[in-house]
Amino acid sequence: MTTPLIRPDLVSSPDGPFLAAAELTQSESRATPSHSHARGQLMGALSGLASIGFDKQQWVVPATHAIWIPPHCVHSVRSYGPFSGWSVFITEERCESLPRQARAIKTTPLLREAVRRAASWPGIELDATQTRIAEVIVDELAASKEESLGLPSPADPRLVRITDALGGNLADNRRLEEWAIWAGLAPRTLSRRFVTETGMTFAQWRQQARLLRALELVADGIPVTTIALELGYDNVSAFIDMFRRALGTTPGRYLAVAAPENRRSG
Template identity: 50%
Template sequence: MTSREDRVKEKLSCVHAMSEAHPPLIAVAGRQSVARESGPHRHAAGQLLGLFSGLMTVRTERGAWVLPTMRAVWIPPSHIHAARSHGPFAGWAAYIAPAECSALPDQPRVIDVSGLLREAVLTATEWGLDPFKASQRNVFAVILDEIAGSCADAFRLPMPSDARLLRIASALIDEPADSRTLEAWAKLAHAAPRTLSRRFVEETGLTFTAWRQGARLMRALERLAAGEPVTSIALELGYDNPSAFIALFKRTFGTTPGRYLAPDVPQFWRP
């Protein structure tokens, strides 16, 4: 009997060359016991990527997202992206043929995963590579409708294109606790503070302060996934106290740090 892992490998081998000979949707689910990283790459197919447990950072040319269990990232066909998990994870992916993506968002976005979308994708992971039956086409239509009708997640860290700003942004992603002032960063970038402030808003839609706050929250999510205590994370990232960090976290994500990464593993993976 073919194992679940073998079936996943067989499906993934078809993703890069999806054609009329394949179904318009290929869905897989699996888990990794160690962290995994994939460098910049692209698929001819559109990709919806979600998690049951763990945390993942996804970067595209538009910016970066941290992906928890209640959200999924949509990558349109041929968009370059990279992904990195923070420790072990369990997740799923749905690959959609380019011809079926015309009514779907044409830019990467993170969306909320409804119970309907999650169950539809899980159902599709059990399908083989044969042409769709009528019932499968109906489930596929649900997945397309859920993606098309989704709202983009508000929390994204957009990357600037200006070389000076990109140098600063990259440094803050590497070390978000860096507390240098805007004036100090401007001196490093050989730019006037007012120019730097204006260009940050023009290129990212965020003030420099808000952008740095976003970088800190992204790092906080990564450290939460590693099991670090909230108090340690808050103090190391420059917050005055854990309460200030928790309040900001809840305003941004709508839930507390402890609940944000709550796993939602399917029954067939539970002990």
């Protein structure tokens, strides 16, 4: 049985403090099946990697980022190996000014420090100082910009056949035209339907799939050279450039940022 991250009443009830937080450090993988709760949840990672499933999308939570889950939004959670992270739960009433849809955000040092402080509170009504810190967390979330850390799934069976094949072998570098022939549709149709059903071009979808898989492998400590080859890159430099463009840092620096956070939380 999975041990609750935080007291159930601080997740599902409008009573008590309008904001509650908790930190989690674990040595093994953890999986929580599809569920929802009355409060909105902001889930962040300090080290390691977790993924969150939303209907037909799978999102990842790498260190330095967080996922906002609005109230009553059905989702599942899975962590990969050793993981350290945190969650903030905000009453539905206070979520009125917050994003109505799930989104990924890049966490700021101010947000992380405020959450760390909030995670030490006993779960009773907030005093004046605690209220100011809680308001900072809400303000940081409200002002955050959306980041792209999700991978939408198409509905068309022909596109699903392609995405399933790519998911099984991300090193497959066949061009769009070759995939179209393989799936039995015209290249223009494939191109158009990919954008319509996922909001991404075929090339963007494949790169996003590779990025999310790269984050899992980086979190598992796999060497960068091995990751680049597994994902179909001709050389390590090309993979590092992709990673930097997507997350604003290299795989090595990404781990270096996460490691101090892990030490502090342990």
